[in-house]
Amino acid sequence: MKQVTILFFATLRDMTGERRIMKMIPDDMLIAGLKDVLIEEFPRLKDIINSVIVSMNHEFAFNDAPIPSDAEIALFPPVSGG
Amino acid sequence: MKQVTILFFATLRDMTGERRIMKMIPDDMLIAGLKDVLIEEFPRLKDIINSVIVSMNHEFAFNDAPIPSDAEIALFPPVSGG
Amino acid sequence: MQNQTICKIVESEIDLDKLLEELTQNTTGAVVMFTGLVRGITERKNPHETIQLEYEAYQPMAEKMMQRVADEIRLKWSNIETIAIIQRIGRLNPGKPTVIIACSAAHRDTGVFDAARYGIDRLKEIVPVWKMEIGPEGDAWIEGDYIPKSND
């Protein structure tokens, strides 16, 4: 098992009620697997998870990416800055 | 006869040694005729008169333009501002 | 003088005159600055009035992605000298500048306009910043529509 930090921004923070959580995950878990775990914990994510953007250690991350120990993972909607 | 004011800018001022002169010209004189008069007065203009830009009352003016009374005419090189 | 890249998230006003100095090297003859501002009145698509916008950033990733935008600009327009990408966050009133993309170069025909244009377009795709509209009937997040690709 390894520990990761998960951050939620904008609408994702509103939907989960969380800014930042810590999680223990299996060593071989990919981003796709982490999404399933999060949907279980936050059922409101289910309908929108495919449009959620995921970053890992400040880079965009996709379903097939393995997760290193102590990764900082963030979930957020499409950006709207500027 | 009518009176006109003639202004010289940049290289044209250096070549003529004048900033501003007043001139009496015939009533039916066009810009082309005025150029001839100025070449006579300032022979150094002869070689470059075709690349000299002429304005009349703050609009670009060309050889066939008639000259109204009290016109403000300016002679200058291609612009180089900015 | 070396070409500089300034990428930052700020919470206070952006001083354009100071920024222009930072963009100016001894070879610089042309600077293009794009400024995005909070519109008080929006007429396009969904016409509405804005009371305030609240900007939030995922700051370390945002600054990294701004650096990526700058790197992309340099790859496309190799004559660009200094690049500044600055996003202001927090609550902002209509009329306030929120983002600046500025590029300098020796001459104006070196892509300096296109580079600034590309910079703001890319910022709105990959830099993790979000804005919330503060309205009389409550607050609403404004969502973008760009889904990053594996080469972003």
Place this chain on the structure above:
Amino acid sequence: MQNQTICKIVESEIDLDKLLEELTQNTTGAVVMFTGLVRGITERKNPHETIQLEYEAYQPMAEKMMQRVADEIRLKWSNIETIAIIQRIGRLNPGKPTVIIACSAAHRDTGVFDAARYGIDRLKEIVPVWKMEIGPEGDAWIEGDYIPKSND
């Protein structure tokens, strides 16, 4: 608020932050400012160092022609809101801003970049301003190469 056009020759520093405010209406979301500066070192064509440039204008005609440039911009890009065209004259050191062309609009995809680009290109064709290079071996007028046409 009405679309404004600011055309002027000035002899003192141009305050960009103040200018940005003048360009901002309640519908404005995007401003592009082009700044031209005195290069200390020029590498293109005839490489040289510049000590100072002295700018001279035929002021009443210059302001009229700036207004014409602004009118042309509005004809081509009807969504442009405020336009500012400001030329500084006098003796200027390297690094100093000499000309600003700025355009505002509601959105960045309304031609605001192209409008500013067109503005500086046209200024360098039809606005009667000249610059003289102040050099160690004497002074020399810099000449442009555009010959106005009857529709300028």
